[in-house]
Amino acid sequence: MTDRPSFADEEAVLRRARSLVGKTLRELYGAVPEVSGKGGFGTLLESLHFGLAPSTESAPDFGEAGLELKATGLVRERDGWKAKERLVLNVINYERLVEEEEFTTSSFYRKNRRILLVLYEHQSDTKPADLRVLAVGVVDLERLDPAFALMVEQDWRAIRDAVRAGRAHLLSESDTFLLAACPKGSKAGKELRKQPNGPPAQQRAFSFKPAFVSVLARAVLDQQAAAREHIVEDPSELVRRRFEEVVLGRLNAYSGMTVEEIRRLVDPDMTLSGKARFADLTRRMLGVRSRRIVEFDAAGIEVRTVRVEGSGRVRESASFPAFRMRELVRQSWRDSDLRNQLTRRLLFVFLVGPKDAPRFSHAAFWSLTEEDLEEARRVWVETVRRIRQGRVRGLPKKSFSSLVHVRPHGRNSLDVDEAPDGQKVTKQCFWLDSSYLAKVYAATKPVP
DNA sequence: GCATGATCATGC
DNA sequence: GCATGATCATGC
Numbered sequence: 001m002t003d004r005p006s007f008a009d010e011e012a013v014l015r016r017a018r019s020l021v022g023k024t025l026r027e028l029y030g031a032v033p034e035v036s037g038k039g040g041f042g043t044l045l046e047s048l049h050f051g052l053a054p055s056t057e058s059a060p061d062f063g064e065a066g067l068e069l070k071a072t073g074l075v076r077e078r079d080g081w082k083a084k085e086r087l088v089l090n091v092i093n094y095e096r097l098v099e100e101e102e103f104t105t106s107s108f109y110r111k112n113r114r115i116l117l118v119l120y121e122h123q124s125d126t127k128p129a130d131l132r133v134l135a136v137g138v139v140d141l142e143r144l145d146p147a148f149a150l151m152v153e154q155d156w157r158a159i160r161d162a163v164r165a166g167r168a169h170l171l172s173e174s175d176t177f178l179l180a181a182c183p184k185g186s187k188a189g190k191e192l193r194k195q196p197n198g199p200p201a202q203q204r205a206f207s208f209k210p211a212f213v214s215v216l217a218r219a220v221l222d223q224q225a226a227a228r229e230h231i232v233e234d235p236s237e238l239v240r241r242r243f244e245e246v247v248l249g250r251l252n253a254y255s256g257m258t259v260e261e262i263r264r265l266v267d268p269d270m271t272l273s274g275k276a277r278f279a280d281l282t283r284r285m286l287g288v289r290s291r292r293i294v295e296f297d298a299a300g301i302e303v304r305t306v307r308v309e310g311s312g313r314v315r316e317s318a319s320f321p322a323f324r325m326r327e328l329v330r331q332s333w334r335d336s337d338l339r340n341q342l343t344r345r346l347l348f349v350f351l352v353g354p355k356d357a358p359r360f361s362h363a364a365f366w367s368l369t370e371e372d373l374e375e376a377r378r379v380w381v382e383t384v385r386r387i388r389q390g391r392v393r394g395l396p397k398k399s400f401s402s403l404v405h406v407r408p409h410g411r412n413s414l415d416v417d418e419a420p421d422g423q424k425v426t427k428q429c430f431w432l433d434s435s436y437l438a439k440v441y442a443a444t445k446p447v448p
Numbered sequence: 449g450c451a452t453g454a455t456c457a458t459g460c
Numbered sequence: 461g462c463a464t465g466a467t468c469a470t471g472c
Contacts, residue, residue: 078463079460274457275466291459291464305466315450316467355467398451405452411462412455426454 010065010138013050017116017136020049026129040128041120042071058090058107060114067138068115073122074134074217081134081221083213084122084335086173086182089206094195098164103153108206115139119217137220146235147295148178148212151243155179158242159206166198173209174345174367177243177299182207211300211344229288231295243295244365251285251349251363255446258359259351278305278358282349285360300344301365306437308352308361314438317398317431322409325387325419325428333377338404338430342368342376350441364444375403379430392419395428404430 007013025032025041029048046052046069052061060068073084090111100106117139120131141149155176162171162181173180184205185191192200208216232238237246254262259281263272266284274280282305283289296303304318320341333339346366351358368376379401386395395406409429410416416424 275455275468276458276464277466279465280458303465307467313449319465321464407451408453408455409464410454413453415455415462 007062007065010062010067013062013065013067013116014136014138016050017118020045020118020133021135022133024130024132025049026127029129032129035128041073041131042069044128045069045071045118058111060111062116066114068112069118070115071118071120072213072217073131074119074214075122080223081119081214081217083210083217085213086180086210087208087213087216088182088184089208091184091203091205092159092163092168092181094163094168094193094201097160098196100160103156106156108156109141112206113141117216117220119220135221139216139220145294147230147232147238148215148298150235150238151177151295151299152179154238154242156206163195164197166195168195168204169199169201171201171204172367173207174343176209177295177301177345178209178212180207180209181205209300210340212298215298228292228294228297229290231286231288231293233287243299247286247347248363248365250287251282251360254285254360255362256359258353258357260357262360278307278349278351279303281305296347301347302341302344303347303349304432304437305349305351306441307355307358308350308438308441310353312438312442314434314441317405317407317434318437319407319409320430320432322417322427322429325392325417329384329387329420333380336380338376338380339373341430342373342404348437348440348444350445361441362444362446364440366440366444372403375401379404379406383430387419390419390421390423392423392425398433402433403436404432407431 007016025044025048032044032048035043050069052069055061060066062069070087072087074081075084090108093107096107103109115138116136118136119134121134123131141152155178158176159171159181162168171181173182181204183202185203191203193203195201232246241249259272259278262281262285263270266281270280270284272281282303306314306318307316308314320338323337331337347363348366349363350361352361353359379396382396382400383406386392397407398405406428408426410427413426415427417427418424
C-alpha cells in the first residue's frame with residue numbers, strides 16, 4: 001500500500017506542477033533532506049512537492065489523472081535546449097512482456113501513456129534541491145506527432161520480439177529509434193533477471209532516447225524548431241512497415257542508378273554543385289529538401305554520404321561538427337559531444353565510382369560497437385590531454401588511430417578557435433576514418 | 449597513393 | 461554570418 005495524496009483530476013495535478021516553474025525545491029521548501037546522485041531531483045520532487053511515497057507500482061503515479069511523473073535535466077546548447085540524458089521509464093518484466101500482444105494494453109503503455117514532464121536546468125556540482133525548474137507539461141503518446149507514436153510502438157514491438165526470441169541479454173540501445181531498452185541497475189551485468197526463452201539478462205528499463213527527450217522537451221517549452229520536414233508524410237505507412245524499412249526502401253529504390261539519373265527523377269531543377277551535392281541529392285531521394293528532418297532529429301540519426309572508389313577504397317573521411325577547445329576540455333568522455341555523435345545511429349549512403357558520375361550503391365544503418373567507442377575514447381582523451389598541454393597544433397592525426405582523428409574544419413585558415421591558453425588555430429573537428437568507412441561499406445554491401 | 453591542411457556551396 | 465557536409469590541394 002502506498003500513501004497517495006489524491007489529486008482529483010489532471011487540472012489539480014497540473015496546478016500543483018505549475019507552481020514549480022522558475023523555482024528550486026529549496027526556495028519552496030527551505031531545509032530539505034540531503035539526497036545525491038542520479039534521480040535525486042526526481043525523488044525530492046515526488047516526496048516534497050507531490051507527497052508521493054516511493055513506488056514501483058505498475059499504475060501511473062497519479063492514478064485518477066492518469067499521469068506518470070518524470071523529471072529530466074536540460075542543458076542549453078547553441079541552438080536550443082537539449083536533454084542531458086535518456087528518460088528512464090518502467091523496468092521491463094521480461095516474463096510479462098513476452099505475453100503482451102497489443103501495444104495499447106501493454107504495461108508500458110498503461111504506465112507511460114501520459115507523462116507529466118518536469119524540466120529543470122541541469123547544473124553540474126549543484127545539489128538536486130537547488131536545480132531550477134524551467135517548465136512543466138504533459139507528454140501524451142496519443143497526442144504526439146503521429147509518426148512518433150507509431151515509431152514508439154514499433155520500437156516496443158522490436159524489444160518485445162527480441163525478448164520472445166530469448167535475446168533479452170543482447171538488447172542494445174542502438175537497436176531502436178525512439179524507445180530503447182536501457183541497462184538499469186548498479187553495475188553492468190550485476191542485476192540479472194530471468195527471461196523466459198534465454199539466459200538470465202541484465203535488468204533493463206524502457207527509456208526514451210536522448211534525442212527524443214530533447215524533442216519532447218522543446219515541445220513542452222514551445223520551442224519547436226521551424227522549417228522541418230517529415231520523412232513519413234502519411235503515418236499510416238508506418239502501420240505496414242517499420243521506419244527503417246521505409247527509409248531504406250526509399251533510398252534503395254535508386255540502387256544502381258547514376259547520380260545524374262537520380263537527379264532527373266527526384267528534382268530536375270537541382271544542380272549537382274558544391275561539395276555537399278551528394279548529401280543534397282540524398283535528401284531529395286528521401287523526399288525532403290531541408291537539412292532538418294523531424295524523424296531523424298527525434299531518433300538522433302546522422303546521415304553521411306560516402307563515395308567509394310571502384311576498388312572499394314574510400315578516399316575521404318567523414319567530418320563531425322567543429323569543436324571549441326575551451327568547451328571540449330570541460331567535458332567528460334561520458335558527456336562529450338563526440339561520444340554523443342558516435343552513439344547515434346548512423347545512416348550511410350554509399351556511392352560507387354568516379355567523382356563526376358558515381359552510382360548509388362546502397363544505404364544502411366550502422367552503429368559503432370563498444371570496442372569502437374573505446375578506441376574513440378582513447379583518441380578523445382589524448383586530444384583533451386594535448387589541448388591542456390598547449391599542444392594544439394599537434395592533436396591526434398590520422399596516424400594516431402584508424403577510427404577517429406582530428407583535422408581542421410573551418411571556412412578557411414582564418415576561421416580560428418582559441419585554446420584555453422589563448423593560442424589560435426584553425427577550427428578543428430573529429431573525423432571518422434576513411435578506412436573505417438570502407439569497412440562499413442564492405443560489411444553492408446548487398447551480395448549480388 | 450596517402451596524410452594532412454585548406455576550402456567550397458548551401459541552408460539555417 | 462556562420463555551421464555544415466563534404467571535397468579539394470599540396471607535398472612527400
